[in-house]
Amino acid sequence: MLEKGGKMIRIATLLVIVACLTVIGCQPPEGMAGPTKEEFDALKMQVETLQTDVADMQAAMDSFIEQYNMHMDKYHKGGATVTKPTTPSGGVKPPTQK
Amino acid sequence: MKKLIGITLAVSALLIVIGCEGEGDGLEAPNVTYDVIDAGATLALEWDAVDGADGYYIYADGILIDSTTGTDYDATVPAGFYGVSAYAGEDESATDEVDCTPVETASITVYGNSDPDPDHPSGIGFASDGSCITLALSETTNHPLIDFYFDDANFVNLTIVSPGDHQPTPYNDEENTTAASGNDYDALEIAAEPGVGLYNTQRTLNNNAVLSFWIDPSPPNWGAVDDYFGKIKVVSITGTGPYMAVLNVAYQPIAGLRWVVTQ
Numbered sequence: 001m002l003e004k005g006g007k008m009i010r011i012a013t014l015l016v017i018v019a020c021l022t023v024i025g026c027q028p029p030e031g032m033a034g035p036t037k038e039e040f041d042a043l044k045m046q047v048e049t050l051q052t053d054v055a056d057m058q059a060a061m062d063s064f065i066e067q068y069n070m071h072m073d074k075y076h077k078g079g080a081t082v083t084k085p086t087t088p089s090g091g092v093k094p095p096t097q098k
Numbered sequence: 099m100k101k102l103i104g105i106t107l108a109v110s111a112l113l114i115v116i117g118c119e120g121e122g123d124g125l126e127a128p129n130v131t132y133d134v135i136d137a138g139a140t141l142a143l144e145w146d147a148v149d150g151a152d153g154y155y156i157y158a159d160g161i162l163i164d165s166t167t168g169t170d171y172d173a174t175v176p177a178g179f180y181g182v183s184a185y186a187g188e189d190e191s192a193t194d195e196v197d198c199t200p201v202e203t204a205s206i207t208v209y210g211n212s213d214p215d216p217d218h219p220s221g222i223g224f225a226s227d228g229s230c231i232t233l234a235l236s237e238t239t240n241h242p243l244i245d246f247y248f249d250d251a252n253f254v255n256l257t258i259v260s261p262g263d264h265q266p267t268p269y270n271d272e273e274n275t276t277a278a279s280g281n282d283y284d285a286l287e288i289a290a291e292p293g294v295g296l297y298n299t300q301r302t303l304n305n306n307a308v309l310s311f312w313i314d315p316s317p318p319n320w321g322a323v324d325d326y327f328g329k330i331k332v333v334s335i336t337g338t339g340p341y342m343a344v345l346n347v348a349y350q351p352i353a354g355l356r357w358v359v360t361q
Contacts (some may be wrong), residue, residue: 091265092252095300096273098293098318 125151125184125191128169132196134322137292138356141173141198143180148191151184157193176287176357200328200348200358201228208232210250213340221247221261221269222347224313224326230347241269245313246276248343253302256341258309258330260299273317276301276309276330283308283331283346289356292320303343307332310356322354329358 035043128145135142145154147169156164158177165185173180181193209218219232223243233240235247244261247269258276261269275297277290289310290296297312313326328349335343348358 092259092263093265095298097295097298098275
């Protein structure tokens with residue numbers, strides 16, 4: 001009976017050791033652990049900031065392109081020109097397009 | 099002795115006659131004339147039939163592009179030269195060519211009309227050989243010759259203006275115009291189409307811009323008699339007013355034709 005109990009203790013001890021080794025073996029190596037919640041939150045905030053920046057840049061580009069197109073339409077495509085308020089060396093009549 | 103001389107002369111005469119036989123009997127080159135049609139886009143070639151010809155070869159810039167058995171051909175692809183030769187079997191006549199190359203004037207310098215120096219030219223015109231000449235506005239005898247002038251007195255930027263737009267007195271009655279035509283001078287082989295709103299009597303000049311121009315002494319429509327076309331490259335504009343500009347200009351001397359092939 002005593003011998004039988006000693007075997008069970010050995011088996012139990014072995015099981016505990018196996019369990020410990022399993023737990024230890026499943027731990028990720030140092031430096032390979034995933035981000036902490038704080039790190040994840042900080043990263044998420046950075047991504048959101050970048051998304052906002054891109055949206056702002058897109059809006060600025062759209063505005064710039066619109067202004068550029070208006071400028072081109074007004075001053076270059078139709079041949080219209082920017083006149084000065086005074087005409088010191090003779091004037092010009094309105095342009096003719098044909 | 100006299101007999102020997104006579105025989106020698108007779109043989110010589112025979113050789114001369116035989117030697118010259120080919121020239122008299124060969125195909126004559128067509129005598130090509132042309133009309134400009136299709137608002138300056140097409141050169142309509144025409145020639146009289148050549149005796150003995152089976153047909154005619156059409157050359158563009160020395161390259162055979164087509165043949166015809168008729169005596170006319172509408173050239174629609176801009177080129178520097180168009181040529182026509184007659185052929186009969188393997189024989190081919192010499193080629194009669196029409197020269198369509200524009201007259202180029204490089205690196206002309208003009209000044210905005212706000213420039214205080216009266217000798218600085220603010221106008222340009224074209225000589226009878228098609229070359230571009232600069233003209234000082236201060237010289238009234240130049241006014242009839244002005245095809246365009248450069249105005250930075252009435253405009254914030256240097257602007258090319260038709261002489262007919264000047265007030266109170268126009269420099270002359272011409273209604274000459276320019277059209278924006280990109281930035282590649284050599285790539286522009288035909289000036290912009292007239293009559294569709296592309297041309298304007300006043301246009302701001304920009305660095306590196308290429309313009310088509312249309313000289314129209316009898317406005318407003320395109321004409322094959324006294325209208326002339328060409329292109330201008332704005333090489334550079336310097337200054338902040340008065341401005342100075344350097345231009346390259348190509349002028350098509352065939353009235354009404356818009357071809358401006360410079361390569």
